[in-house]
Amino acid sequence: MSIIDTPATDTAVIPGPATPYQGDIARYWNNEARPVNLRLGDVDGLYHHHYGIGAVDEAAIGDPADSEREKKVISELHRLESAQADVLLDHLGDIPADGTLLDAGCGRGGSMVMAHQRFGCKVEGLTLSSKQADFGNNRAGELGIGDFVRSRVCNMLDMPFENGTIAGSWNNESSMYVDLHDLFAEHSRVLAVGGRYVTITGCWNPKYGQPSKWVSQINAHFECNIHSRREYLRAMADNRLVPQAVIDLTPDTLPYWELRATSSLVTGIEEAFINSYKDGSFQYVLIAADRV
Ligand SMILES: C[S@@+](CC[C@H](N)C(=O)[O-])C[C@H]1O[C@@H](n2cnc3c(N)ncnc32)[C@H](O)[C@@H]1O
Numbered sequence: 001m002s003i004i005d006t007p008a009t010d011t012a013v014i015p016g017p018a019t020p021y022q023g024d025i026a027r028y029w030n031n032e033a034r035p036v037n038l039r040l041g042d043v044d045g046l047y048h049h050h051y052g053i054g055a056v057d058e059a060a061i062g063d064p065a066d067s068e069r070e071k072k073v074i075s076e077l078h079r080l081e082s083a084q085a086d087v088l089l090d091h092l093g094d095i096p097a098d099g100t101l102l103d104a105g106c107g108r109g110g111s112m113v114m115a116h117q118r119f120g121c122k123v124e125g126l127t128l129s130s131k132q133a134d135f136g137n138n139r140a141g142e143l144g145i146g147d148f149v150r151s152r153v154c155n156m157l158d159m160p161f162e163n164g165t166i167a168g169s170w171n172n173e174s175s176m177y178v179d180l181h182d183l184f185a186e187h188s189r190v191l192a193v194g195g196r197y198v199t200i201t202g203c204w205n206p207k208y209g210q211p212s213k214w215v216s217q218i219n220a221h222f223e224c225n226i227h228s229r230r231e232y233l234r235a236m237a238d239n240r241l242v243p244q245a246v247i248d249l250t251p252d253t254l255p256y257w258e259l260r261a262t263s264s265l266v267t268g269i270e271e272a273f274i275n276s277y278k279d280g281s282f283q284y285v286l287i288a289a290d291r292v
Contacts, residue, residue, distance in 0.1 A: 018155050022128055025177055026153075028223055029107075029129035034267060037108075040078040045139065047108035050173040050200070051273075051284070052080025052256035053087065053249050061259070073263045080256045084200065084249075085111040085172065091198045091245060091288035092168040095119040099167030102126070102190065104156040104183075105174020109136030112149050121167070125151035126159065157182045161190040170198040176224040180235035188239045191291040197241050198288045199232070200249070205283050206230045212281035214272040221269045232287055241289035249284040250277050 017023040032049075041047030057079075061072045088111065095101060097120040103112050106125025109132075115123045127133050136151035143149075154160055156171075157178055169187050187197050202218070204211045206228050211219075215226055236243060254277055261270040276282035 017128055018158065022155060022177075024223060026128040026130075029127065030131045032129075034265075039074055039265065040081060041108065041110065043075050043078040044082075045143075046078075046082060046085075046110040046113055047135070047139065048078075048081045048085065048110040049107035050081060050084060050111075051253055052077055053084045053252040053284075054080050054255070056080070056255045056259050070264055073259060074265070077256065077260055077263070077265075080259075082110070082114070084253075085114050087249075087286065088170055088172055088198050088200050089115055089118055091196070091286065092119075092170070093196050095121055095167050097121050100124060100165065102159070102161070102166045102169035102187075104159075104169060104171050104187070105177065106132070106136060106151050107172075107174075108132050109139055109149065109151055111170075111172055112136065112151070113140065113143065113145070116145055116148050121148070123149050124161070124166075125149070126154040126156045127151060128153065128155065157186055159186050159190050163189055164192045166190045166195060167192060168196045168198070170200075172200050173202070175199055175201050175232075176219075176222075176226045180227055180231055181238060184235045184239035184241055188241055188291055193291060195291045196244075196288060197236075197291060198286065200284070200286045201227075201232070202282055202284055203227055203229045203232060205281055208279075208281040212276055212279065214276035214279070215282050217272040218269060218276070218282070221272070226282075229283060229285060232285075236287070236289050240292050242292050243287055243289045245286065245288040247286040249286055250282075253277070253284045 017026050099121045101123045103125040106127050112123040112125050130153050133151040133153050140146045140149040204215045257273050
């Protein structure tokens with residue numbers, strides 16, 4: 001059966017933006033064409049809208065005077081972004097080839113392609129942006145995996161799936177656009193009991209006190225609302241999602257930001273990320289939780 005005629009995913013109504021704010025976010029991502037995202041994706045055809053983790057391979061980027069340096073830096077940043085998606089997928093556990101995965105807030109679909117390549121299963125993606133959904137579907141078609149990987153314009157707080165039909169689900173840098181209780185209630189509804197939920201996200205650190213000026217700057221830049229680590233854990237606990245791993249990826253993402261800040265692809269927000277990670281007000285975390 002192809003993904004297109006899977007009953008669990010068929011629905012009469014595909015909801016779009018439910019609020020004026022969601023309309024703003026749809027517009028933001030429909031208009032988004034930053035070179036930092038597109039040029040990195042062009043490296044191997046996996047298009048991400050998230051950040052990277054891991055040590056920079058200094059030998060791979062070469063000498064600053066190297067005429068090929070910029071191209072090498074772009075490849076390296078992209079490698080670190082794919083490494084981030086790999087770590088997220090590692091935490092989904094074993095997914096059978098006849099299961100269905102869900103990427104909530106799927107962007108241009110890079111993580112979905114990686115998930116299908118790893119597990120051989122169907123992967124459903126939801127985004128508010130029609131441009132992103134079209135891009136992801138075209139890319140899946142080009143790769144010959146259009147029967148398995150599908151993106152749709154849909155609000156992730158109102159998912160077009162029956163209860164308990166999803167084997168594993170994730171938010172990769174997309175949970176700061178929604179209320180966490182509403183989000184986790186919906187993941188919990190569609191996940192099978194025993195299914196795994198994973199998020200990688202930036203969150204403000206309750207130990208710091210309140211969101212720092214850098215966190216406020218990041219919110220303004222992306223028109224989002226970064227939550228605290230405490231809010232994630234509380235909203236999961238309230239929605240039958242029991243953390244199995246909470247990993248602080250902050251030290252692992254700093255090298256990515258420091259490299260990115262030296263490239264021609266800077267967007268102006270690099271300083272806020274680097275300073276907030278260093279002053280402890282902001283953290284990059286992975287949380288993997290079991291649906292019980
Ligand atoms: C920073 S991008 C992350 C994209 C992708 N997860 C990745 O790793 O490349 C944020 C994504 O969240 C999506 N998003 C935000 N709010 C959403 C909502 N309520 N429903 C569905 N998608 C949403 C946006 O459309 C966008 O695709």
